[in-house]
């Protein structure tokens with residue numbers, strides 16, 4: 001099987017870059033169909049309009065109704081076709097991106113993704129997650145290509161609540177460890193190939209960047225400023241982790257995340273917060289060296305990611321419910337099968353309790 005790496009054709013990141021959206025987009029189209037939330041439009045339209053004047057572009061705005069579901073996708077697809085636009089632009093969070101990617105896919109149009117938060121590594125991926133009208137997971141829509149362009153204005157992203165950036169660090173924390181597990185097991189990555197040297201290096205750079213700049217970035221964003229460290233973390237969360245997970249592969253941490261969704265209490269947590277704890281569980285399954293475990297737990301505690309079941313809101317973890325989590329995580333179709341050794345619900349159950357115990361141990365040490 002071939003080695004494959006996937007990536008957006010162009011990744012653009014900088015302070016105040018939103019005003020250059022039309023200038024960058026002109027290579028792809030001149031009639032922009034911009035999908036945003038109502039409140040999001042108010043925040044981004046002045047900057048976009050400012051840059052628009054220097055180009056031949058026009059902008060048509062549509063307000064997203066809140067769910068990436070088939071009815072919303074077909075509603076917007078019709079509006080897009082009727083508008084005469086030739087480029088789909090999704091500005092906001094994950095569901096808007098996924099909807100924009102789906103509209104572009106169904107109309108064979110180019111797509112630009114503009115994240116306004118850095119809470120997950122999804123913006124760069126060739127994937128849309130489709131939900132039912134009621135918001136229940138329906139299916140993954142695997143797209144034939146990554147977005148044509150991803151544009152990140154770091155001034156905008158750094159103004160979002162700190163918890164979102166920290167969640168993005170949780171999602172990015174797993175990337176290296178999952179890619180490493182996939183490499184050890186020679187597993188297939190998310191784009192149907194084996195891991196390239198480049199993807200493995202990007203995954204490692206993602207982890208190293210978190211360790212070097214994570215705490216500094218969190219402190220800066222807490223104080224609503226955008227520093228070099230913040231820019232580095234935005235790149236780690238969005239680009240390095242995005243390429244790293246898709247072309248490196250998923251393994252234990254994301255499967256544990258999926259298992260944790262069986263616990264009602266964890267629904268209040270963000271994706272990356274659960275993935276961070278999933279990373280600790282994966283390290284336990286691997287019997288990772290103590291120094292590595294300590295490094296990861298120290299990082300989580302320093303930036304405010306969960307390290308114990310109590311942190312996840314699970315106050316009374318009983319064995320029956322944790323076994324449900326372990327069984328769901330070890331489900332045959334999920335990515336625990338990419339670990340380089342056999343994993344059973346029993347070994348996952350033990351690793352969850354061991355990760356929780358380690359998290360509590362290090363908290364007491366502080």
Ligand SMILES: [Zn+2]
Pocket residue numbers: 120121171254271275
């Ligand atoms: Zn993720």
